[in-house]
Structures are given as C-alpha cells and as structure tokens.
Amino acid sequence: MKQEYRSSSPAVWYPHDTSEAWRLKEAFAADSQYIAGGTLLRTWWESGTAEPPRHLISLNSIPGLSGVTLHEHYLMIGSQTTLAGIRYNTAAARYAPLLVEACRVIAAPSVRNLATIGGNISSMVGDSLPALLALHADLLWFNGSQTEAVPLEAWLAEAETRSGSAALLTHIRIPLHGIRLKTAEEVVHEKRLYEGDDVLPVGYEVKRLSAYDKVGRREAFTPSVVTTAIMGDITEEGRLANVCVAAGGGQTPPSRLRAPESVLEGRLLSDAELLHALYEAVYTDFDPVGDAFAGREYRRLTAAGLLTAAVWKSAKGMAREEDSGCC
Amino acid sequence: MNENRAAERPAAPGTELYVNGNRVTVCTEPSKRLLHVLRDELQMTGAKRSCEIGRCGACMVLLDGRPVNACLTMLYQCGGRTVTTIEGIAPQESGGLDPVQQAFLEEGGYQCGYCTPGMIISVKALLDFIPDPTDEEITEALSGNICRCTGYGGIIRSVRRASELKKISSSDA
Numbered sequence: 458m459k460q461e462y463r464s465s466s467p468a469v470w471y472p473h474d475t476s477e478a479w480r481l482k483e484a485f486a487a488d489s490q491y492i493a494g495g496t497l498l499r500t501w502w503e504s505g506t507a508e509p510p511r512h513l514i515s516l517n518s519i520p521g522l523s524g525v526t527l528h529e530h531y532l533m534i535g536s537q538t539t540l541a542g543i544r545y546n547t548a549a550a551r552y553a554p555l556l557v558e559a560c561r562v563i564a565a566p567s568v569r570n571l572a573t574i575g576g577n578i579s580s581m582v583g584d585s586l587p588a589l590l591a592l593h594a595d596l597l598w599f600n601g602s603q604t605e606a607v608p609l610e611a612w613l614a615e616a617e618t619r620s621g622s623a624a625l626l627t628h629i630r631i632p633l634h635g636i637r638l639k640t641a642e643e644v645v646h647e648k649r650l651y652e653g654d655d656v657l658p659v660g661y662e663v664k665r666l667s668a669y670d671k672v673g674r675r676e677a678f679t680p681s682v683v684t685t686a687i688m689g690d691i692t693e694e695g696r697l698a699n700v701c702v703a704a705g706g707g708q709t710p711p712s713r714l715r716a717p718e719s720v721l722e723g724r725l726l727s728d729a730e731l732l733h734a735l736y737e738a739v740y741t742d743f744d745p746v747g748d749a750f751a752g753r754e755y756r757r758l759t760a761a762g763l764l765t766a767a768v769w770k771s772a773k774g775m776a777r778e779e780d781s782g783c784c
Numbered sequence: 785m786n787e788n789r790a791a792e793r794p795a796a797p798g799t800e801l802y803v804n805g806n807r808v809t810v811c812t813e814p815s816k817r818l819l820h821v822l823r824d825e826l827q828m829t830g831a832k833r834s835c836e837i838g839r840c841g842a843c844m845v846l847l848d849g850r851p852v853n854a855c856l857t858m859l860y861q862c863g864g865r866t867v868t869t870i871e872g873i874a875p876q877e878s879g880g881l882d883p884v885q886q887a888f889l890e891e892g893g894y895q896c897g898y899c900t901p902g903m904i905i906s907v908k909a910l911l912d913f914i915p916d917p918t919d920e921e922i923t924e925a926l927s928g929n930i931c932r933c934t935g936y937g938g939i940i941r942s943v944r945r946a947s948e949l950k951k952i953s954s955s956d957a
Contacts, residue, residue, distance in 0.1 A: 466813035466815050469814040469815060496838060496853075499856045500837045503836060564838070564928070565838075566906075567928045568838050568928060570847070677924070678927045678928055
C-alpha cells in the first residue's frame, strides 16, 4: 500500500483564487503541497529528501499573485513572481537592489525563469532571505478568511511551528524607508504608481549603505556557503543609522545580527576603529550550520569578512565622493 | 469563494501544448517531467537526459521563449504554452540552420556534443533578449549549462559569432 502510494503520480489541482487554494490545503492537509515553480520540490523529490505528495495545489492559475507594483510607501511583490521577473524589474532594481542582486545570483537563468520568490522564502533557507531581512520585508499570508501581515523576521522565528499550516503566502511587502517620491503630495494614499515598465521619477532622501554578497564553492550557479546583507542610512555628517545586518547561507536559518547592528549604529562611517569592531561582532554573533565541505568556523570568518568589506567599500566610496566634491 | 463553482478540479487527462509550432495533446500524468514527455511520448530526443536536477542544462528548452530545464518542468506547467526544442530552432521553411547553430559549427563550439543542444538553446534565448551581449552577460546566460569536455573557449567564440551572424542576417532582411 505504501509502495503504491509512493509510485502514484500526484494529482494536480488548479484553484481559481486564494480561498479555493486554502480550502484544498485544509482538506488534503499533509497529503498536499502548494506548488508554483516547483524547482526546489523537484530536486527534493529526486534526492529523496521529500516524498512527492498525493496532491499538488498549483498556484499558477490564481490571478494577482505575480508581479511587482510600486505603492506610495512600499514595494509589493507577488509571491508567484519568478526570480527572473524580479531580477529584471525596474522598480525592484531601484527600490530593492539587495533583493535584485540576490535574485541575480540564485541558481541559473533557466531555474530563475521557473522558480518563484514565494518558493525561495518558503524553503526557509533561500538566498533571498538575508536581503529581505535587511529590507525589513513583511510577508502577507492568507489564512482562510483574511490576509495577515507578518514581519519576515518574526515568521522565520516561528516557521517551524507553522509548517503544517494551510496559510498561503500571497505577497512580500517592502517598505520604502528613506525614499522620497517627488510627486508625493499629488499622490492619493497608497495609489499604485507603477505598472509595467513605467516608473515615476523618484529620489532618495538619504545616502545608503547597501550590499548583498553570496559565497559558494564555485563562481556561479552554486549553493551558498554564506550569504550576507547589510542596509543602513548614512546621515549628512556621515554617521550610520537604521542599520540592519543579516546573514544565512547553506542550511543556516537566515537571521539578523543584532550585535553588529549595535556596533554600526550611530558611528561615523569614516571611523578607523569601526571595521575591526564590526568584524569581531559578526564573528561572535553569527552562528552558522557547518557541513563536511565548509565548517562553522569557516562560515563565521567568511561572513565577518564579507560584511566588513561591504562597509569598507561604502566608506571608500563616500571618501571618493567627498574628494571629487572638493575639487 | 463561490461554493457552487466547479473550480477545484484535477488536471484533465490530456494536456495541450505547442511544441515547435505544432499543437499536441499529451495524455499522461500531469506531473511528468517535460523532458520525459519530449523524449518518451513525443520521440524528440534532442533535449538530453543528464543530471535531472536542473544543474547541467543538457535538457534546456524554451518555454514561451525563455530557457527552462525540461527536467525540472512538469507537463501541467506547459499547458497552453509554447515549447521550443533544439529540433525546432532551425527555420522550417528554408531547411537551413539558425545562426546560433551555424556559429557553433564554424567555431567548433562543441567536443562530444552532449551539452550542445542545451548550449544552443541558452544562446538563442540570450541573443533574442540581448543581441550584443557583454562577456558578463554571456557568462550569466550560460551559467546553467555545463560542458564536461571544458570546451568553453569555443563556446564563447560561438556566441560572439552567432551575434555577428544574427546582425548580418537582420541587416540583409
């Protein structure tokens, strides 16, 4: 009986909306799985990491779950948007460059044409997660009756306990901190500003420290060993503010690193002591999962090096700007 | 949700798709991989079976003009969509070769040839999107295609030559 179950091909269901999808998941429970791109699931099935479920609930036919839209206060990304769709989206490039860079280095173009941001998030170890943490993203979940916004950080902390839930990730919401829309006074609250390739002129109120880095065991199309993301504002006098640091990679659950954030917050980017303090804080705070190829210690050193280099590059860039401004 | 609507339905027994311009209906499991549908059901063996986990690119096909790994793509995901395989790359009317195929021949962009169909598909997708790619763009576009003969030098030359051939053919047109 068990063998018969294993050899049978899953039935595929095509709900028309999120309510239908949720109801199917509730009905089939552990015998079912939501699916869109399916690239990660397919590799899990092949490797034996997971058994194919009896029922696949396809999210492809549900309208409104794909695409990137710009609103007055946030960027909204449908959970079924492909990684390629984000990688080449002009609004995402402008307002969430960390995420675009993450999408650029996940897998290869052919995989990114199928894989969705929702699937990358749901894996709980996807390489988009450090970028989304640094961007203070919220996840919008449909729970059968309403849509609930959950900060990504909170969801990651509780994700294990929610694993059997029928809740459906519909959108990722990224706040536009520190970004000024030039026509803001003319814009009705939360009016959609962006659709297709037309983006209204915008500007940043503040300078930014912003970097995403991924290290793997080869240059391209590689599973990550370490991924890091850092974002913060640089004030007029060159101090760091609202700094967010995140790291993950491999099987390490991505998380924010509070100690490095405390080290950076309020400090002058040009402070000569800053880099050493940051390196030590990342090394101490980051607690990665090691494996036979890359141990815990190696990953800690790598994360410390990547984040310190990111801040050093930003400081160097700012110094160059100041020099060119004087002359 | 409208409780009366017959919306929750399993896949129909046949999946209709367009392969190299021909409408086909495939009656098999909807979660069957496109690679096996092409090779076993449609007898189109140009897409090669290799890693089967989306890493090597030997099974690359175009789905609505974009490259995807046929080993990762399930049949139901292709319903109503267009699939282009290496068998459908060349212009059917003239019987000639696509500029990308011609360039691979001229520049020796292959050794054993097993990766070549996938390489050509990826290059075609790249040049359709970016006619004159930079080295960085070529590297990214081919990052999902592995040549175990390490014939990358010839492959990169082929991409450059294909770009030239496409420009020539479009200026002649």
